[in-house]
Amino acid sequence: MNMNYTAEELAFRDEVRAFLDEKLPADIAAKVKGFRKMTKEDHQRWQKILVDQGWYASHWPEEYGGVKWTPVQKHIWDEESCAYGAPRTVPFGVNMVAPVIIKFGTEEQKQYYLPKILSGEHWWCQGYSEPGAGSDLASLKTRAVRDGDHYIVNGQKTWTTLGQHANMIFCLVRTNTEVKNQEGISFLLIDMNTPGISVRPIITLDGEHEVNEVFFQDVKVPVENLVGEEDKGWTYAKYLLTYERTGLAGIGMSKAALTHLKELASRRLKNGKPLLEDPTFGQRIAKVEIDLMAATISNLRIIAAVEGGGVPGAESSMLKVKGTEIRQAINDLARRAIGPYALPFIEEEMSLDYEGEFLSDENAAPLSAQYFNNRKLSIFGGSNEIQKNIVSKMILGL
């Protein structure tokens, strides 16, 4: 047992820091740290820098452009890149569909899709959820019927994150209605520019356009866009979900958010003294900081334990629940820290180009919106109730 970084790990951390110091664009970091709006171009610019460094698809096998990072190295990267204000990787291509293609795709699919994910030519979105199929994903109804060399797809996906930017969508579709729900699902890769696809925005409670509805009307998809075998999509879908969940613990993001919160609380005053020094508020922060300390180690322990055995299984559900609760708690405190200034909703102040005077703290404007927006963390990627169901069934045997 040794809870300190080894010399190699420290050297790796230095390397990461040097890279971030040199390559992370200041305007992007400022946006991330101040919770300002990121554009598609911001994401793409940062992606290119990471690809050039060889760190964008770090978890892919080396032959496709990955690097063999240990769990500790991954953790160091996560923590440092978040602390520096590097944007969260939009996960749908590199972290979601790619592992599925790598594990279950044909050689042609790997050769075709993986380089386009790296180059940014393909921006992927995730077409799992439907209006009637949320937690009960397997009940999905979007239909794909084989017609010669094509599937004809009809139906609707919803909650499609950043679908407005995407040119590719990976979809779970029903190819067989005669069997149990889980056994008639296939995994299809669909070009968003195919005739018959339309995208409609869904505005969330904070006024953002982040999610969409995607409609399919007689959409022709070539059969070579099927991943793996027909009707076996559920297996691939679940494989992807465990990947998704581990990322959702968001330890690095929580650490960065906590730092942000503490900076904010040392600027805001209560009874003429920094809020951070107020016993009541200080205890609120201490509680979540302690929780995060424990979660960081749990995260490392669990990932280390399954290393070699592949991705974590039901344990990732536990990490997702804890991790999202912590992030939400930090957002909750940030909103509280600005007191009555949680109310004003001044969109101009959320832009990095804003040159006027800030109403209160320069980082205050997005905080309430962010608090409300991040209620999603306990809903998506499998709601926290569903994660607990998984843990009680798979780990506890209940």
Next chain:
Amino acid sequence: MDFTLSEEQQMLQDTVARLVRGEYSFEKRLEFSETELGFSEDFWKQLGELGLTAVPFPEELGGFGGGGVEIQSVMTELGRGLCLEPYMQSVVFGGGILSQAGNDAQKEKYLEGVASGELKVAAALQEPQAFYNQNEVETRAEKSGDGYTLSGRKAVVIGGHCADVFIVSARTSGDVRDADGISLFAIDANAEGVERRSYPTIDGAKGCDVFLDNVKVGADALLGEEGKAADVIEYQTGRAIAALCAEAVGCMEEANELTLEYLKQRKQFGVPIGKFQVLQHRMVDMMSELEQARSMAILAASYADAEQNDERRRTLAAAKSVINRAGHFISESGIQMHGGIGMTWEYSFAHYAKRLVMIGHQLGDDDFHLERYASLLEAS
């Protein structure tokens, strides 16, 4: 004890309920919120015509001297409709301060307009760094000639964007956090030196910060005794808190009904999601939080117009603390149990959730009221 409303109180509540149901559909509310004014001028006029803006005022002003319970009846229904009009700000809070501290001439000048709804008053008391402490006043009022010159800034005045008159607290003596030395002034919102920066709020309403730069007022602008306004502020803030509690209960009632309905109707895994025990229990907790909140709103209403003493102080602090906590819990739980739908702009639940959380940022958050209560604890 008697927990039922009198016939008149019930009629009052029914009147407001009918009006809100008729005029304030969720879709209309979204439209009102988008306008420059930020609420419905027409609805505000109707509140005036029906005598509802006059409720707390005496007969000669068209009212019937309504107390905390009458205000509660109105505010609960306005809360159910997520109404955006500055009723609490102008009628309860502003009107309350003028009634308590104003001299005959000042009452004559303002109250008729407040009671009819033609004049909108906003109490601009809190300051940017004060973190809910209304006695933390840096704004200064210097004697000049036979009047005063005011300079300073007031923070997040909900309804202030459209106010005709601001009631401003300013220091005439003492240190920044002294209760002593605070004075109240009624100033024309368009007077020279008064600037407002207006903005929408995240819960769909509007407000402003008020900047006072050498604003000259006559001696007749002073409300009450110079330097002795802290008691008035505390007392009237208590009435406003009771009104906010009632509004919150209206919001929570609606939020809980929407959630319960959704649990029965939304199906996953072949059954209504309300069949899942973990959701049942959370809904039960939402209901009991609402009951706790309702009890405290009733208690707050009954103390709103009572004589000031520590029991009144404790009760109102307790009420706001329960309301803040319950509103937060109901908001987060409701969103969670709705899944993705609970996060969408086009569904009313999300707007109740936002309002409930933001009520927790008005007139004191959870910590503020718990600390206040703790400071007033009795040993036995």
